[in-house]
Amino acid sequence: xxxxxxxxxxxxxxxxxxxxxxxxxxxxxxxxxxxxxxxxxxxxxxxxxxxxxxxxxxxxxxxxxxxxxxxxxxxxxxxxxxxxxxxxxxxxxxxxxxxxxxxxxxxxxxxxxxxxxxxxxxxxxxxxxxxxxxxxxxxxxxxxxxxxxxxxxxxxxxxxxxxxxxxxxxxxxxxxxxxxxxxxxxxxxxxxxxxxxxxxxxxxxxxxxxxxxxxxxxxxxxxxxxxxxxxxxxxxx
Ligand SMILES: Nc1ncnc2c1ncn2[C@@H]1O[C@H](COP(=O)(O)OP(=O)(O)OP(=O)(O)O)[C@@H](O)[C@H]1O
Ligand SMILES: O=c1ccn([C@@H]2O[C@H](COP(=O)(O)O)[C@@H](O)[C@H]2O)c(=O)[nH]1
Numbered sequence: 001x002x003x004x005x006x007x008x009x010x011x012x013x014x015x016x017x018x019x020x021x022x023x024x025x026x027x028x029x030x031x032x033x034x035x036x037x038x039x040x041x042x043x044x045x046x047x048x049x050x051x052x053x054x055x056x057x058x059x060x061x062x063x064x065x066x067x068x069x070x071x072x073x074x075x076x077x078x079x080x081x082x083x084x085x086x087x088x089x090x091x092x093x094x095x096x097x098x099x100x101x102x103x104x105x106x107x108x109x110x111x112x113x114x115x116x117x118x119x120x121x122x123x124x125x126x127x128x129x130x131x132x133x134x135x136x137x138x139x140x141x142x143x144x145x146x147x148x149x150x151x152x153x154x155x156x157x158x159x160x161x162x163x164x165x166x167x168x169x170x171x172x173x174x175x176x177x178x179x180x181x182x183x184x185x186x187x188x189x190x191x192x193x194x195x196x197x198x199x200x201x202x203x204x205x206x207x208x209x210x211x212x213x214x215x216x217x218x219x220x221x222x223x224x225x226x227x228x229x230x231x232x233x234x235x236x237x
Contacts, residue, residue: 003227006045006121008148009036009157010141013051013082015216023054024085028216032159033089035221036126040095044225045121047151048128049144050086052078058136072136079140080108083130090126097126102134102143114150121151141199149206156208157224158195159215164232165194181233194234209235 011032018025040046055078061071083099090097098120099109110116112129120127132143141158148156165187166176184204187194194200194212203210213224213231223230 002039002042002044002225004044004154004225006047006151006153007155007157007225008047008049008144008151008153009159009221010144011048011050011086011215012160013053013055013079013140015054015159015161016050016082016085017054024082026089029085029089030093031218032215033086033093033095035215035218037090037093037095039221039225040124040126042225046126047117047121047147047153048083048086048126049132049140049147050079050082050128050130051140052076052082052132054078055081069136072138076103076132076134076136079132080105080130083128084108087128095126096124097128099128099130102129102131105131112147117147117151139196139199141195142202145195145199145202145206145208148208149202153208156203156210157221158210158212159221160212161214161216162212163214163217163230164212165192165234167192169193179232180229181235183237184234185237187234203234204236207236209233 016024016028018028052075056074058072058075062068087097087099100112101109102112104111117127129147132140164178166178168176170176211231211233
């Protein structure tokens with residue numbers, strides 16, 4: 001059962017490492033693929049954007065002497081590697097998945113357009129949108145907000161390794177408490193780090209609600225799609 005017709009799922013690149021220090025964990029990929037296959041089988045249209053932090057981030061390159069634009073392009077290519085890996089895991093799980101890229105690179109994937117993404121989703125394909133926004137100085141959080149708004153998703157599902165938005169970073173402050181629901185304005189006021197500000201503002205201005213939830217627990221994606229209150233909902237008043 002789904003309360004949504006179309007969703008944009010943002011997956012953390014860093015989470016794809018699992019217990020490793022770098023790269024891709026087959027176990028995590030297969031676990032994510034199984035959750036996504038299950039919800040897509042209920043008829044909900046699924047668009048996906050994946051981060052690249054398990055491989056490369058442009059900013060970390062700058063600290064090692066890389067040019068920022070080249071570093072960001074390397075980061076965007078890292079998201080393409082992750083997207084192809086997830087596509088493979090989805091196919092192995094028996095799902096139909098296609099990769100569209102924000103930077104032209106056929107035959108790796110067809111160039112992303114809104115029309116192509118909608119055509120595929122309406123025909124039952126899971127669509128993975130790779131390569132971030134295609135531009136440096138952005139993040140995949142911003143890419144997920146942008147693509148979520150473009151494809152007219154009803155919600156941006158931010159699947160991450162924490163189970164919601166807290167009063168402070170729960171990985172640093174054990175006394176932090178979780179919000180079941182919070183407004184965009186309250187997140188600004190409290191300076192909480194839900195997503196980077198560019199991504200966050202894009203969601204607020206276009207009235208795209210965000211659900212932050214723990215993707216590492218099997219079955220959670222299904223629960224979020226069914227409207228169960230397991231994460232944190234961020235929305236306008
Ligand atoms: N107030 C807060 N509530 C919840 N999480 C918070 C908060 N402040 C900071 N965080 C941190 O945000 C992180 C989740 O962000 P995210 O999923 O974007 O990870 P990422 O490593 O940036 O992903 P990617 O690899 O895609 O760039 C968690 O590690 C969490 O500790
Ligand atoms: O639109 C975009 C998206 C991403 N990048 C670069 O890729 C890396 C990885 O993405 P994360 O969101 O950090 O996982 C990012 O650090 C940027 O360097 C980009 O340039 N433009």
